[in-house]
Amino acid sequence: xxxxxxxxxxxxxxxxxxxxxxxxxxxxxxxxxxxxxxxxxxxxxxxxxxxxxxxxxxxxxxxxxxxxxxxxxxxxxxxxxxxxxxxxxxxxxxxxxxxxxxxxxxxxxxxxxxxxxxxxxxxxxxxxxxxxxxxxxxxxxxxxxxxxxxxxxxxxxxxxxxxxxxxxxxxxxxxxxxxxxxxxxxxxxxxxxxxxxxxxxxxxxxxxxxxxxxxxxxx
Amino acid sequence: xxxxxxxxxxxxxxxxxxxxxxxxxxxxxxxxxxxxxxxxxxxxxxxxxxxxxxxxxxxxxxxxxxxxxxxxxxxxxxxxxxxxxxxxxxxxxxxxxxxxxxxxxxxxxxxxxxxxxxxxxxxxxxxxxxxxxxxxxxxxxxxxxxxxxxxxxxxxxxxxxxxxxxxxxxxxxxxxxxxxxxxxxxxxxxxxxxxxxxxxxxxxxxxxxxxxxxxxxxx
DNA sequence: TGCATTAGAAATTTCGAGATTTCAAGGAAA
DNA sequence: TTTCCTTGAAATCTCGAAATTTCTAATGCA
Numbered sequence: 001x002x003x004x005x006x007x008x009x010x011x012x013x014x015x016x017x018x019x020x021x022x023x024x025x026x027x028x029x030x031x032x033x034x035x036x037x038x039x040x041x042x043x044x045x046x047x048x049x050x051x052x053x054x055x056x057x058x059x060x061x062x063x064x065x066x067x068x069x070x071x072x073x074x075x076x077x078x079x080x081x082x083x084x085x086x087x088x089x090x091x092x093x094x095x096x097x098x099x100x101x102x103x104x105x106x107x108x109x110x111x112x113x114x115x116x117x118x119x120x121x122x123x124x125x126x127x128x129x130x131x132x133x134x135x136x137x138x139x140x141x142x143x144x145x146x147x148x149x150x151x152x153x154x155x156x157x158x159x160x161x162x163x164x165x166x167x168x169x170x171x172x173x174x175x176x177x178x179x180x181x182x183x184x185x186x187x188x189x190x191x192x193x194x195x196x197x198x199x200x201x202x203x204x205x206x207x208x209x210x211x212x213x214x215x216x217x218x219x
Numbered sequence: 220x221x222x223x224x225x226x227x228x229x230x231x232x233x234x235x236x237x238x239x240x241x242x243x244x245x246x247x248x249x250x251x252x253x254x255x256x257x258x259x260x261x262x263x264x265x266x267x268x269x270x271x272x273x274x275x276x277x278x279x280x281x282x283x284x285x286x287x288x289x290x291x292x293x294x295x296x297x298x299x300x301x302x303x304x305x306x307x308x309x310x311x312x313x314x315x316x317x318x319x320x321x322x323x324x325x326x327x328x329x330x331x332x333x334x335x336x337x338x339x340x341x342x343x344x345x346x347x348x349x350x351x352x353x354x355x356x357x358x359x360x361x362x363x364x365x366x367x368x369x370x371x372x373x374x375x376x377x378x379x380x381x382x383x384x385x386x387x388x389x390x391x392x393x394x395x396x397x398x399x400x401x402x403x404x405x406x407x408x409x410x411x412x413x414x415x416x417x418x419x420x421x422x423x424x425x426x427x428x429x430x431x432x433x434x435x436x437x438x
Numbered sequence: 439t440g441c442a443t444t445a446g447a448a449a450t451t452t453c454g455a456g457a458t459t460t461c462a463a464g465g466a467a468a
Numbered sequence: 469t470t471t472c473c474t475t476g477a478a479a480t481c482t483c484g485a486a487a488t489t490t491c492t493a494a495t496g497c498a
Contacts, residue, residue: 023450057489145291
């Protein structure tokens with residue numbers, strides 16, 4: 001069992017509370033390994049911003065704050081619009097069909113959640129499919145670094161929204177918004193793509209706080 | 220002595236060759252600590268992309284490639300234009316004077332290098348002053364995350380350009396370009412700022428390769 | 439009471455030995 | 469010759485104990 005991978009999953013899916021202390025000596029029991037191995041995993045997570053580390057004071061989960069959520073959301077908007085627009089330019093038909101496939105898988109799961117309510121199993125499937133959809137959106141952008149930084153920001157976003165996600169309040173709007181993004185991709189209209197991505201995230205920004213997003217002639 | 224910090228500095232200042240293998244058992248001699256401590260530092264560097272890590276196969280420095288340099292440069296342009304423009308909007312006079320101060324310090328060092336040629340000591344001072352200048356440029360952007368990601372990308376940039384930096388071929392143009400950036404900041408013209416930052420990095424892009432940069436009415 | 443000190447407990451970090459895995463060279467079979 | 473296997477050496481990873489630092493709370497003093 002990969003300790004790093006497993007703790008990472010827990011850290012972005014709400015298994016730990018915001019601000020909770022993470023003690024290697026405690027977590028080791030979950031994995032039957034030594035504290036050093038857990039410590040190693042936590043250090044790597046800290047470098048990725050999923051865990052906070054203070055010398056001689058151990059590890060804790062990041063605290064929640066509206067400002068932090070706004071910041072992370074704005075960065076996701078920036079990286080995803082940039083990546084999606086580049087994919088539109090360079091990706092061609094191959095990318096369009098991959099995006100379609102990823103969207104199909106995701107919307108199937110979202111429909112089931114909308115219809116029969118969230119179960120633990122559906123939530124797991126949704127997490128994976130949502131990530132895959134947004135990664136596919138950027139997959140043809142031609143920049144490994146953009147993709148890597150996006151994954152970092154995506155994970156922090158999931159982490160901060162973990163409890164929110166679990167309720168699936170906005171499945172209906174999510175379905176619409178994901179659909180609108182795919183439409184924009186197929187239409188080849190970059191301005192439309194920027195707007196659709198912005199709209200997808202808009203409700204997670206702090207109203208009134210300045211936002212720096214290029215939307216080009218937002219109506 | 221902080222092993223992590225020290226190895227990080229070496230990794231971005233050309234002390235290790237591209238693709239070189241980094242063995243904990245070897246590096247421990249430089250620090251008089253155990254291999255585990257070195258290993259811990261290397262894992263953290265790997266999470267930041269400054270070192271590559273393969274399970275059971277240890278650590279090595281990233282290989283050089285033109286494509287990688289282009290990618291990193293493009294991301295620096297993107298993050299720095301965004302951050303600089305936000306600083307222009309939110310930073311006010313306080314930011315302008317901090318930028319002026321940082322620029323003054325940097326250009327003083329660059330002038331000395333231009334005049335009397337590079338020494339090891341001047342190179343060290345330049346590294347610190349250059350980072351401080353570019354960080355000051357973003358310092359009033361209002362986004363901790365943007366600043367954090369920029370530092371990551373900045374470090375990868377320094378790492379890949381380490382030998383190039385050491386020659387100081389372009390001190391003269393650097394002085395001009397840094398000056399132009401400060402001018403744009405004081406003039407409050409965001410379009411000019413985007414252009415000046417692009418020009419500062421232009422020579423490190425692969426000619427002809429598509430670039431996605433918003434420059435707004437580049438003449 | 440309020441504040442500083444300090445002793446004990448708890449948590450964090452370092453360490454080197456041992457277990458595991460990969461690498462490299464030589465030899466056998468096709 | 470080429471490919472596959474064997475084997476010893478080298479490198480990597482894991483572990484729990486020991487050393488260090490921080491935290492807690494009880495004590496003494498003003």
